[in-house]
Amino acid sequence: MTRMVWRKASRSNAQGGDCVEVATLPGAIGVRDSKNPGGGHLMLAPRDFAALVAGLKRR
Numbered sequence: 001m002t003r004m005v006w007r008k009a010s011r012s013n014a015q016g017g018d019c020v021e022v023a024t025l026p027g028a029i030g031v032r033d034s035k036n037p038g039g040g041h042l043m044l045a046p047r048d049f050a051a052l053v054a055g056l057k058r059r
Contacts, residue, residue: 008034022049 004023012019012034021037023030029049032041044052 004030006030006032006037 004025006021006023008019008021019034021032021034023032023041027045028043029046030041030043031049031052033039
């Protein structure tokens with residue numbers, strides 16, 4: 001299995017807030033809570049991840 005390399009948004013900081021990390025794999029994007037990295041993650045198809053991000057930007 002491919003090792004997942006997680007990255008956090010550059011706008012994230014140590015002051016808290018609701019931050020997520022993402023990892024890209026062939027054909028999938030992983031999303032997890034940056035404060036609880038061992039708590040599991042979601043795997044989304046790239047199209048679904050793009051729709052999620054677009055929806056969040058509209059909020």
